[in-house]
Amino acid sequence: MPIPKAELHLHIEGTLEPELAFALAARNDVELPYADTEELRKAYLFEDLQSFLDLYYGLMAVLRTEADFEELADAYLTRAAAQGVRHAEIFFDPQAHIARGVPIGTVIEGLSRALDRSEERHGVSTRLIMCFLRDESAESAMETLRAAEPYLDRIIGVGLDSAEVGHPPAKFKEVYEAAAALGLRLVAHAGEEGPPAYITEALDVLRVERVDHGLRCVEDPELVERLVRERVPLTLCPLSNVRLRAIDMLEEHPLARMLDAGLMCTVNSDDPAYFGGYVDDTFHAVREALGIGQEQLRTLARNSFEAAFLDRNAADEEL
Template sequence: MSPIPKAELHLHIEGTLEPELAFALAERNGVDLPYASRDDLRAAYSFSGLQSFLDLYYSLMAVLRTEDDFADLAHAYLARAREQGVRHAEIFFDPQAHTARGVPLDTVINGLGRALDTAPETYGITTRLIMCFLRDESAESALETFESARPHLHRIAGVGLDSAEVGNPPSAFREVYARARAAGLKCVAHAGEEGPPSYVWEALDVLGVDRVDHGVRSLEDAALVARLVADQVPLTVCPLSNVRLRVYDRLADHPLRLMLDAGLLVTVNSDDPAYFGGYVDDNFTAVRDALGLDEETLRTLARNSFQAAFLDEPTRQAYLAEVDAHRA
């Protein structure tokens, strides 16, 4: 039985770094990892919250040094994504996390781009690349990063905002988002995961986002829910991530069904699948089992993913037809 065709819209490429590839790249680049084995590293994938995850996430990036490393990382994700039924992927990357280590921005984008250029033919997957700013770095750093990326904007479809949410409101990044919109880029931002519903309002009204990443805490604000429903603003929800980062204790407590029932345009995604226990179809299967979702609801989630994607209309309709033709 093949997985239902879907788009993945919330995927950090650095978060697809599996222990096997981390050790291989460490050996290739002469990097010493503080783990005796792959099993020891996997044992470290137990998090008390977002910050404990981020600490490991950033430390493991030390193995990513060359264009080949970034290309290999993207190829590994695309191969897994194909097995998970992904037909279109909109992939986040964190340039500041690499330039801060002395890795040139050109190296990151060119390496990822090499792999993504092959994706339609090799994997049957169309892609978009979204450059994220680290919200726990300064707004000035985000502006410098954006300006440094201008020569590469032909490869970049949009900008995003990620990393530690609490205490780092979206409104601080007003200027860089204005520049991105002026350059014709799409805009997304993480908001309403650990941060309050007010961050979602800021993402909408200050940053002018086209999509909200996570957004699960929007349910705490009825007026916000009404706004999101009226405007059909997509939310890129990541269920397994939410549980691993202690946003919810159990998947059975996840509000995905409530969000769908409220009329929100919800999509299901994997976030950082190497760390959170599953790729995107694993998330589909997990919410099906934990929340008792029927096949028609899963089909709705798959359709939502293409409705929310940054696609031209003929491509969108072709993918939607694939969803409608799929049989479980």
């Protein structure tokens, strides 16, 4: 039985398995530049974050209708339940769809169809977090926030993802202020490929409550001390870090050291269709590669509920 856990760093578009991509391509008459699923999988040899993003955004071409987004989310929730996930906070990238002529309403309504049935069908509670693409302009992010206003009852918070280096958090100060004023919770990717200073900026300028990845904090002892003191949750994604070459091999991942330092770490799958495993696979992998023991695995699971945007009672029930 997999350990019950919450997943807090999961891009729904990153759960698009090759088989579903080809099925949707056929249904929507979209031509893919790969002969079959095998050839597509062979392309999953990434140099860095950007080389992954190029393929990831390209494959989204198959997602066109509400039914497509519903099927995508339902497939993830089925797998997540089997991996012990009881609660999932799911990222989506509306700008990547709007740019292809798919309205934000299609994305949110489609995802909601699966999410609304998730507790009953899969025993997984859910929240949606809308991410802004940081390599697009701040104006585009603000337009996206405005476009999402009719759907705010479905969205718990906003995040920031895509190509990190050269796109520091401060670029999105105003849009994060506007999101906070709308009552949205705040998270951002920081310190995945970008420097530790981006983590500090996400905390001080964007006022985020959790840091997605936060891996490179280990390069700055004062920042580590602060993250421990303020108990800032980090949503780490060890398999992603290996596949996107943030680290050379899983055996070198600092997760065990980060836990020993007292950091509020969680373990997540990021884009599991691309990175070789869903969240319980990741728990197994870090146990094998890093010698993380049962007690630390329990700490990771407990942290995931504590760091979730659940009300206190619901989180305590899971613990």
